[in-house]
Amino acid sequence: MEPIYLDHAATTPIHSDVQAKMTDVMQHHFGNPSSIHRYGRDGRKLLDESRTTAAKALNAPFSSIIFTSGGTEANNLAIFGTAHAYRAQGNHIITTTIEHHAVLHPCEQLEAAGFEVTYLPVDQSGQVRVQDVQAALRDDTILVTIMAVNNETGVVQPIQEISDVLTDHQAVFHTDAVQMFGVMPIDVTELGVDLLTASSHKIYGPKGVGLLYKRDDIHLEQQLLGGEQERKWRPGTENTLAIAGFNQAIQTLQANREKRHEHYQALQDRLILELEKQGIEFSVNGDLTQRVPNIINLSFPKTEVEMFLTNLDLAGIAVSSGSACTAGSIDPSHVLKAMYGEKDARLTNSIRFSFGIDNTEDDMQIVAEKIKPIIERLEKVVT
Ligand SMILES: Cc1ncc(COP(=O)(O)O)c(C=O)c1O
Structure with a gap:
């Protein structure tokens, strides 16, 4: 059996369109966009085209994209x-x-440097409450940073509603939209954000490239000093190869977004159906309606995540716990901890399935069939 990859929220393979584009760039377009000569102009053209694509995808001005x-x-x-x-x-x-x-670690570092940071809680739905944002706002709040879609649960956060609360407030509003970009259309004006993060390797582009949308009137202190690239917001010779790949990944995504969305939903529905058919006991972590179709986090009582993941890997199924793996052992997820509290069993028996364009509905049947005996085995060990 071919292995089945269900960890697309961690990273996606590179799409064949992107491979073709990057191969062409590698072979023919190496110029430094800052050079005056024809090779430089060629590199600049690649960069400009990529910025145009990214800006259009977010309904944002050309000048607002920082790679x-x-x-x-x-x-x-x-x-x-x-x-x-x-x-x-x-x-x-x-x-x-x-x-x-x-996001968390930069906030913690700012706290250590004397900033005050409020960490808003979530309930079992995994969603932040708009009224909590309202209640936490102070006259001296300068930044609100809340993710658009959670990478472990797939739960969509109420970004537009939060932006309404911030309308007459000085605070800059940033959203980490890394897990939203590949599945939901984004219009930065409609969403009401000042800053937005996206990444290429979650949407079938290469790793090591992403973007920050910055509304033109928002100021940032430079974090890197060097040349004039990216209007000095991100100096350093531009990675034109990766940026061109990102450009292609966005174009392919834009042309197929609805089809992909439907496909992911069909896969998720089928997986649930097949697990039920197998009589497997499980529950969904997080809100059932406010979610993207390509990520689902399931708790399997009487299992233990490390053993479960290893057994699934041996059976040819690549999934993840959604949380970090440090020194070979899995830390309990901070997201599930925030939703359920420290002691809840779901912290140690939950698995994230994240779907991709190459997965098939038949794969979902195979996955459920493979999970069944693993769970039966684990139940004996864990209980
Ligand atoms: C929500 C979210 N934010 C940020 C990142 C980091 O993006 P990158 O891997 O491009 O640095 C990820 C990747 O896992 C993510 O899921």
């Missing part, structure tokens, strides 16, 4: 950049307990 080395760097630039640029106006930052570490 970065990925989602992590874009989040760091947004958070440190805003906090330091607006410090004269306040010292308070609002975020949530379920953010990716590329």
